[in-house]
Amino acid sequence: MVLVTTIDFLGKWSSNTIRGERTAAIVVDRHTLIECGPHTVESLLDLKIDPVDINTVAITHMHLDHFVGIAEFLWYRAIYNSEDTPVILGPHGLRKNIDSLIKATMTPESFQIKMDVREDVNYENIQQFRANHVIDDNGYRIETSDGVLFYSGDTAYSEEVVKGSEDVDYLFHEMTYTDLQDKEAKFWKHSTVSDVLRVFSESKAVNLVPMHLSVKSLEACREMTRKNPNVISPERKSLRF
Ligand SMILES: [Zn+2]
Numbered sequence: 001m002v003l004v005t006t007i008d009f010l011g012k013w014s015s016n017t018i019r020g021e022r023t024a025a026i027v028v029d030r031h032t033l034i035e036c037g038p039h040t041v042e043s044l045l046d047l048k049i050d051p052v053d054i055n056t057v058a059i060t061h062m063h064l065d066h067f068v069g070i071a072e073f074l075w076y077r078a079i080y081n082s083e084d085t086p087v088i089l090g091p092h093g094l095r096k097n098i099d100s101l102i103k104a105t106m107t108p109e110s111f112q113i114k115m116d117v118r119e120d121v122n123y124e125n126i127q128q129f130r131a132n133h134v135i136d137d138n139g140y141r142i143e144t145s146d147g148v149l150f151y152s153g154d155t156a157y158s159e160e161v162v163k164g165s166e167d168v169d170y171l172f173h174e175m176t177y178t179d180l181q182d183k184e185a186k187f188w189k190h191s192t193v194s195d196v197l198r199v200f201s202e203s204k205a206v207n208l209v210p211m212h213l214s215v216k217s218l219e220a221c222r223e224m225t226r227k228n229p230n231v232i233s234p235e236r237k238s239l240r241f
Pocket residue numbers: 014015063065066154212
């Protein structure tokens with residue numbers, strides 16, 4: 001039997017919202033969702049992935065562009081009477097914040113909200129590493145049947161991220177800023193092009209996929225993909241390995 005890992009891209013963007021872009025998120029093998037920003041349900045449906053078939057959600061941190069879609073996701077599953085309970089991974093405080101969202105959105109009491117929330121723990125094939133952001137943020141190292149990937153979440157340069165992404169086949173790393181925006185990157189604890197290339201080199205990852213882009217860093221990303229065949233564009237719909 002030939003096993004193939006499939007990565008579907010739901011979005012590649014940061015919180016600097018522009019028309020036509022959705023926030024950074026991927027689906028691994030059509031059942032593990034990494035990040036759950038606004039409109040995640042619509043993005044899944046656009047890719048013909050039923051949100052009911054997602055059994056694991058890994059959220060890196062609880063900023064709006066990575067997290068608020070969890071309310072839509074849980075509403076969808078309640079409305080369509082999903083019988084399964086999804087595991088939801090994320091940093092400390094996740095359960096409390098999801099409960100707050102469920103309350104704040106006046107979720108009808110008749111809705112069966114099913115979730116198995118696990119904070120700051122490894123789960124099955126998913127290992128968590130603390131990244132370096134303005135709030136607690138976990139990167140995830142995920143082993144599939146065919147290889148290993150690492151998803152950084154939002155982070156400035158981080159030795160933990162280097163450790164987590166050691167020798168992976170695919171490093172998905174945020175690249176919110178260009179080198180000319182180093183000041184903003186430092187202030188918000190995000191990565192510039194140079195920060196990302198440093199992690200790529202130190203981790204010895206085989207391929208790099210820049211994520212969580214802005215208008216300027218998208219231009220830089222396009223340039224990087226032209227120069228280096230091991231830099232993979234997040235503008236594609238999917239990736240197989
Ligand atoms: Zn973000």
